[in-house]
Amino acid sequence: MGKEGSTAETTSSSASTSSSRCVDLPTIIVFDLDDCLWTPEMHELSGMPSIPVEGPLDPTDDGSTIGIVGMKVPSSRRRGGVRGFDWGGNDGTEEVVELYPGARMALRELVTNPKYGGIRIAVASTSLEPAYSRACINGIEIAEGLTLRDMISYSQIGRSGKLTSRKTGHFRLIHEESGGVPYEEMLFFDDCNWSDHVGDINREFGVLGVRTPQGLTLTEFYRGLEMFGSQKR
Template sequence: SNAPTFAAIRQDKEMFEMPEIPTKADVVRGDLNGSGEGVTGVMSGRHKISLHAGSLVALQEHAAGKFPGMKVALASSANTPFAEQIGRASLALLEVTPGTTVWDVLMRDWDGRDVNQIGRQPPLSPNKSTTHFPRLREATGIAFSDMLFFDDCNWGDHVGQVTGRCKEDDGRGVVGLRTPNGLGVAEFRKGLDAFAKARAGVGV
């Protein structure tokens, strides 16, 4: 795959329910999937925020150059400005490999530009298909048909909305996969396979 993946990640409780913005004093250290010890979680009060297993593997393989041309960005409908602050602070602390944070990888992909669409305050909205993804397309120049989207929302079908609406003139659009239990390694591989089939014009 040489496409960007727009992947949802994290947490054990909804961001808007968490009480505090994590800082360096709130990190949890542990094994980063065999790549060494680093920041595997951050605490917001008594609630832990961490990467799902598939998100960590995806970001590690991406950072190692396994998918030439792939870039990663986030489309999150964080409920409140405070929830957005919690999410962004977490991304700047959680590590992909020792010393390299999720935010480092995101910034490397886009030459230091923040193209991520996080939140639902204007100009964003709760509907990713009408705001987050059109804005991602504009900010990145990446066609909808070159996007792979993972989403773990359990109260609505963002994937259905995005794949149904975000299409190019030729009818091809975003490839998406719902991950209601979070992005696991198997779901990440399944998404890559679905994307490859869509690019090849094979039914998925």
């Protein structure tokens, strides 16, 4: 799992929070999943991640409430290596899908800080294994008794039907399902490691986006909010 310095992230969180208190906030924040909120990617798994993995819900506090922080694939065997990763296989290592620490902290901030109470959460993912993605969304907790599924208002996952390898279809459906929330009222986070979804969605709809090539960090989360507020002024 990708690592972040919790002390540095906590410091960044405090500084960014104080500097962004008065900015306008987006109506909808749209997150990518693979390599943005969590790791590994769904197509790298050998099967359905269906076994809950417990741990501290707050990655900066070992004494925090214990909850479901990951979802594990039952089998220890997997397909041939992808991108050089070896999340589980012949060496006996486990395949566990977990949120990046910064992503977990950003999501916890969204559900615990009253300032963000009016923001709706959406996900836009071109996952090759949408059923795996949904299993993780349904199982992983952000706060005690609160799963990702509970947080998400609009979920567009996959590449079938109106959805393709571009995310334009994902955003059109989010726009429709939200009752027509203007695209300029959305903020988008995506790793963009395989395709420039942030640039594509900005050109197509004018949605402000932030690239998260190493997985979402708190610094990137707060920077996105600050950028959004600046453009609204």
